[in-house]
Amino acid sequence: MPQIRQVISTLSNDGKEIMGPDVLVYHYPDNSILNGSLLTVESNHFAVLKSRGAILNVYETGQYVIQTPDRPIIGAFQQAFFGGQSPWQYEVIYINRAKLILEVSGVAYSKEMAEMGYHVSCYVHVDSKEDALKLVQHMPMSGHYVSMKEVNWYAGPVIEQSINKIVQLTELERVNERMPEILELVKEHLQEFLSVYGLTLNDVKALVYPRDERMKELIALRAFGLSEIDAVRYYTAMIMAQKGVISAPNMAIGEPFFIGNPQVAADRITQVESKH
Known part of the structure; x- marks a missing residue:
């Protein structure tokens, strides 16, 4: 009876695909691969065949018959020296060549040492067989998977350093003006770093924002052309209005609140508005 071929x-x-959008590398969990096994490589994968640490071949899309050198080791020779087991151990490592998302969040500090949060999203992919080799050779693997979350751990310090290099020299209100510079610096440093692992950087999107909610409100008010002191007054007035404090309009225009004489207060507010 002909032997049934093992399908890898x-x-x-x-029948479900194991390599989803969050899996960069998948190590086939059976290393008892024999001569004649069928290796299937999908259109968005590479496959690397290893034997005892040595890389034997890299496969692109298709189905291949694995040719291993274990055939000559047969009979008494194999039984005597290896206890009936082949000395050759084979591994198949699949590489996801689709575009995957790398995401990193963290904290930077402005020139005033104000906390700025950032979120960076990047699209990366493995472009060629040579890049697949770099990934297998340089990316540590614990277990049978390398997830994009693990790649984030490697990329995080590079992105943090790139963003802080500009943000730490920039006033809080001017950080968004320098976003093109920040993006270019992140791209430059990140591509240089990822190329060691055979990853190509396609695109980078970044958002940098004040972590303090009050600072967000004040910067939004400043965007309307208000001075710093006016922005603080209007912000305070909004908080007062939310709490039902009747003197909130007076805070907004920077005028005192007159208790017990509403007509005087109304005349005073009218005078201030006429000046503007």
């Missing part, structure tokens, strides 16, 4: 693929027993 990224499909689970129920």
Whole structure:
């Protein structure tokens, strides 16, 4: 009876694809691969065949018959020296070549040492067989997967350093004006870093914002052309109005509140508005 060939693929027993959008590398969990096994490589994958640490081949899309050098080791020779087991151990490592998302969040500090939050999203992919080799050779693997979350851990310090290099020299209100510079610096440093692992950077999107909600409100008011003191007054007036404090309009225009004589207060507010 002809032997049934072992099929190696990224499909689970129920036919579901194992390598989702959050999986960069998948190590096929069975290293008892024999001569004649069928290796299936999907259109958005690379596959790397290893034997005892040595890389034997890199496969692109298609189905391949694995040719291993374990055939000559047969009979008494194999039984005597290796206890009936082949000395060759084979591994198949699948590389996801689709565009995957790398996301990093953190904290930077402005020139005034105000806390600025940032969120960076990048699209990366493995472009060629040579890049797949770099990834297998340089990216540590614990278990059978390398997730994009693990790649984020590597990229995080590079992104943090790039953003802080500009933000720490910039006033809080001017950080958004320098976003093009920030993006270019992140791209430059990140691509240089990722190329060691065979990853190509496609695009970078970033958001930098004040972490303090009050600072967000004040900057929004300043965007309307208000001076710093006017922005503080209007912000305070909004808080007072939310709490039902009747002197909130007086705070907004910077005038005193007259208790017990509403007509005087109204005349005073009218005078101030006429000046503007």
